[in-house]
Amino acid sequence: MSDVVDAGLLPELRSYGAFDISACFNCGNCSAVCPLSDGEGSFPRRMIRLGQLGLRDRLLAGREAWLCYACGECTATCPRQAGPSDYMAALRRWSAARHEPTGLGRLMHRGAWGVSAVTLGLGAALAAALLTVPAPPSPPQWIFRAVPYGAIHEVGLAVSALLAVSLAWSLGRFLRRADPGFRSLSRPLADHRAAAKATLRELVQLRRWAPAAPGRADPGSPRAAHMLIAGGFMALLAATSLDFVFIYLLKFASFPPARVLGTLGGAALLLGVSAALLRRARAADPAVRRSHAADWWLLGALWFLAVSGFWLEADVGLRVAGAFQDGVLLLHVVAALELILLLGSGKLAHVVYRPLSLYLHYLDGGSASAGGCGGAVSRSAP
Amino acid sequence: MTASATVSASAATLDVDVLVVGGGIAGLQSALEAAEQGRKVLVVERQPSIGGRMINLSKVFPTLDCASCITTPRMASAAHHPNITIRTYSELGPIRREGPRFTSTLRQKARYVDEAACIGCKRCEEACPVFVPDEYEHALGARKAIRIPFTNAIPQTAVLDMDHCTLCGLCAKACPTDCIDFLQEDAEIPVTAGAVILATGHELTSMAAKPEYGRAALPNVISPMQAERLLAPHGAYGRVLRPSDGKIPDSIAYVQCAGSRDASLGVPYCSRVCCMYAVKQAMLLSGSLPVADITIYYMDIRAFGKGYEQFVASARAMGINFVKAKVARIREDADHNPIVRIERQEAGGTVEEVRHDLVVLSLGMLPGADPEREGFAGVLRDADGFVRTPEAKLSPTLTDEPGIFVAGTAAGPKDIVDSIQDAGGAAMEALRHLRSNGLEGRP
Numbered sequence: 001m002s003d004v005v006d007a008g009l010l011p012e013l014r015s016y017g018a019f020d021i022s023a024c025f026n027c028g029n030c031s032a033v034c035p036l037s038d039g040e041g042s043f044p045r046r047m048i049r050l051g052q053l054g055l056r057d058r059l060l061a062g063r064e065a066w067l068c069y070a071c072g073e074c075t076a077t078c079p080r081q082a083g084p085s086d087y088m089a090a091l092r093r094w095s096a097a098r099h100e101p102t103g104l105g106r107l108m109h110r111g112a113w114g115v116s117a118v119t120l121g122l123g124a125a126l127a128a129a130l131l132t133v134p135a136p137p138s139p140p141q142w143i144f145r146a147v148p149y150g151a152i153h154e155v156g157l158a159v160s161a162l163l164a165v166s167l168a169w170s171l172g173r174f175l176r177r178a179d180p181g182f183r184s185l186s187r188p189l190a191d192h193r194a195a196a197k198a199t200l201r202e203l204v205q206l207r208r209w210a211p212a213a214p215g216r217a218d219p220g221s222p223r224a225a226h227m228l229i230a231g232g233f234m235a236l237l238a239a240t241s242l243d244f245v246f247i248y249l250l251k252f253a254s255f256p257p258a259r260v261l262g263t264l265g266g267a268a269l270l271l272g273v274s275a276a277l278l279r280r281a282r283a284a285d286p287a288v289r290r291s292h293a294a295d296w297w298l299l300g301a302l303w304f305l306a307v308s309g310f311w312l313e314a315d316v317g318l319r320v321a322g323a324f325q326d327g328v329l330l331l332h333v334v335a336a337l338e339l340i341l342l343l344g345s346g347k348l349a350h351v352v353y354r355p356l357s358l359y360l361h362y363l364d365g366g367s368a369s370a371g372g373c374g375g376a377v378s379r380s381a382p
Numbered sequence: 383m384t385a386s387a388t389v390s391a392s393a394a395t396l397d398v399d400v401l402v403v404g405g406g407i408a409g410l411q412s413a414l415e416a417a418e419q420g421r422k423v424l425v426v427e428r429q430p431s432i433g434g435r436m437i438n439l440s441k442v443f444p445t446l447d448c449a450s451c452i453t454t455p456r457m458a459s460a461a462h463h464p465n466i467t468i469r470t471y472s473e474l475g476p477i478r479r480e481g482p483r484f485t486s487t488l489r490q491k492a493r494y495v496d497e498a499a500c501i502g503c504k505r506c507e508e509a510c511p512v513f514v515p516d517e518y519e520h521a522l523g524a525r526k527a528i529r530i531p532f533t534n535a536i537p538q539t540a541v542l543d544m545d546h547c548t549l550c551g552l553c554a555k556a557c558p559t560d561c562i563d564f565l566q567e568d569a570e571i572p573v574t575a576g577a578v579i580l581a582t583g584h585e586l587t588s589m590a591a592k593p594e595y596g597r598a599a600l601p602n603v604i605s606p607m608q609a610e611r612l613l614a615p616h617g618a619y620g621r622v623l624r625p626s627d628g629k630i631p632d633s634i635a636y637v638q639c640a641g642s643r644d645a646s647l648g649v650p651y652c653s654r655v656c657c658m659y660a661v662k663q664a665m666l667l668s669g670s671l672p673v674a675d676i677t678i679y680y681m682d683i684r685a686f687g688k689g690y691e692q693f694v695a696s697a698r699a700m701g702i703n704f705v706k707a708k709v710a711r712i713r714e715d716a717d718h719n720p721i722v723r724i725e726r727q728e729a730g731g732t733v734e735e736v737r738h739d740l741v742v743l744s745l746g747m748l749p750g751a752d753p754e755r756e757g758f759a760g761v762l763r764d765a766d767g768f769v770r771t772p773e774a775k776l777s778p779t780l781t782d783e784p785g786i787f788v789a790g791t792a793a794g795p796k797d798i799v800d801s802i803q804d805a806g807g808a809a810m811e812a813l814r815h816l817r818s819n820g821l822e823g824r825p
Contacts, residue, residue, distance in 0.1 A: 032710030
């Protein structure tokens with residue numbers, strides 16, 4: 001790895017949301033206060049230092065940004081109020097944008113105009129595709145009169161295929177840049193099994209999420225919100241897949257379990273996203289002191305998706321139809337497809353990078369506990 | 383006039399050339415400088431004794447002079463100077479400009495002791511059955527409800543703490559001069575002066591300011607002033623013991639910047655003296671406890687004055703550990719041993735927890751008085767809360783009000799050397815102000 005000093009790196013990172021990071025004077029408070037720092041290594045200070053020194057390759061090689069839970073302790077206690085937590089968030093946006101091939105991620109983080117340009121441009125293209133793609137005849141459901149049922153699935157498949165290609169590309173780059181990256185993958189199978197188990201458990205339970213520090217707001221609610229959002233997502237993914245299999249492929253007239261699962265998932269998503277939006281709007285705790293336009297975009301899109309989904313449910317239930325309902329359906333589908341298409345480039349990218357980073361972390365023997373120092377307390381100082 | 387004018391004395395106006403607000407080392411130095419030039423000076427001190435922070439210290443850097451030994455003579459010179467009047471246990475009201483002069487009202491708090499009659503024999507203190515945490519020892523020891531404030535206090539006049547007094551009357555029975563007066567009341571005395579010197583000093587930042595440092599609830603995490611009293615030859619215990627169990631500490635740590643250079647506490651500035659007093663205390667500790675490990679956790683060492691860099695170098699040579707790290711958290715184990723959590727920046731950047739027996743938080747300086755809230759005429763407060771000095775570079779003792787000057791830590795964090803120099807400058811400015819405004823020929 002060559003160490004090329006890139007003076008433009010820090011301004012670049014600032015544009016991804018690390019607004020105050022130039023104030024950092026490297027005292028190391030953030031690393032020491034971080035519940036995730038343990039005997040094996042430290043962050044965020046190391047990552048900030050790499051950014052300040054302009055060591056782009058080393059920064060991209062680290063997986064620390066994806067291990068961070070954005071609990072905000074470092075930002076709350078930073079003597080310079082340099083926002084280390086904001087920096088870690090910026091690092092995630094920047095890394096995702098650097099790994100993905102389309103360039104949409106970089107555009108998304110140009111601020112409000114970039115977000116709008118991507119949203120509107122992609123939206124228009126997707127809407128055009130949905131309305132024009134030749135689709136097989138739809139089941140006789142009136143809600144799909146403007147946007148044919150078949151078209152949704154055809155375009156959906158195409159979008160998923162695009163995403164798969166883009167993700168494969170991004171993850172390949174991530175692993176190639178990561179240190180140790182590919183080398184870790186050659187460990188014995190038992191290590192892989194243990195790492196997979198630890199990763200899965202952490203993903204479901206979020207056990208390393210910072211426990212409430214005395215005197216600080218209980219970070220329990222964002223953790224719960226995240227669980228609701230992630231759970232809702234999983235349920236919606238399962239429901240959509242079931243729908244696809246049973247109704248589209250096996251030609252069932254209806255499949256109630258998918259419907260129930262989808263409704264529950266939608267409710268969880270709506271609840272979680274509303275809580276997250278409220279927290280961000282209040283900017284109450286240090287982790288969300290400052291928000292990037294892309295943060296609002298993701299939460300806004302999710303919220304719109306959930307609300308419009310329930311609106312359509314109600315339309316179906318009450319048998320209301322009209323141009324307005326057609327519009328809602330079109331926007332609902334466009335928003336869903338945009339989210340899928342941008343999964344690898346925006347904030348949602350952590351859905352792939354975090355599990356992979358956690359996996360590599362455990363594969364290299366990383367600690368699974370929170371708050372400790374590998375359990376060791378040394379006596380006095382040598 | 384002498385330091386021990388009677389309290390009951392009438393509301394006759396105290397009319398002086400220079401009013402000095404604060405009887406710490408800066409205030410006393412200003413008063414002595416002006417008095418030596420033949421000006422009449424009034425020193426108003428809130429505490430029952432003059433001497434301020436300096437008299438409370440063990441030794442001073444970089445000379446390692448005994449603080450008592452060099453402060454007490456200054457206190458005595460001021461107290462015995464024919465041109466200096468000292469009012470202790472007194473608070474000054476707002477200062478108003480009236481024509482070319484300043485007026486104010488001084489509220490002399492009731493000591494419940496006739497100051498003129500008290501001979502400082504301490505019989506009352508011996509008789510008193512009430513023990514109260516001693517402010518002078520920063521709660522490491524106890525005092526009585528009636529007492530002489532501390533051994534070398536000036537004036538050596540008893541003061542009764544009515545909040546804790548049980549009115550048992552034992553002190554009154556013990557007093558050989560019958561000077562205890564339970565019915566004494568505060569007295570208000572008008573003051574006029576041609577010039578004013580603000581020497582209102584500083585407070586220390588709170589032990590509880592940083593929640594990560596145990597919210598002042600960990601018994602073996604102490605303040606630097608407590609450490610001074612542990613080290614002072616006539617201090618609370620006369621030796622270095624840790625508060626929770628009286629054990630002699632084997633491992634002591636200093637946490638630098640525990641109250642300064644921290645925007646999350648609203649104290650972004652450097653308090654200047656903390657590096658030096660920590661190094662000084664570390665040296666004194668290694669003298670008292672030759673086998674103890676002493677560690678200073680620092681962000682960077684700021685040894686700014688004459689001879690200070692050499693002082694730090696000798697501390698390093700003495701074997702004091704300097705560890706570059708900002709302490710992020712302090713917790714304690716079951717035996718009340720404090721455990722600090724740090725990133726070892728110079729050893730691979732690993733995060734570590736280190737157990738010590740005693741931890742001292744190097745607290746920073748906050749302003750002792752807010753000139754705007756106190757109503758000190760047109761004196762303004764700076765962004766950092768200290769007295770604003772509009773010509774900070776070339777006339778650092780000038781305030782926004784002509785005729786009112788500032789000395790010592792009232793204007794910002796400073797060590798004793800700089801405070802003394804400041805005090806001389808402020809006295810000179812005050813005398814020049816008197817002369818150029820025709821205020822010298824006082825009646």
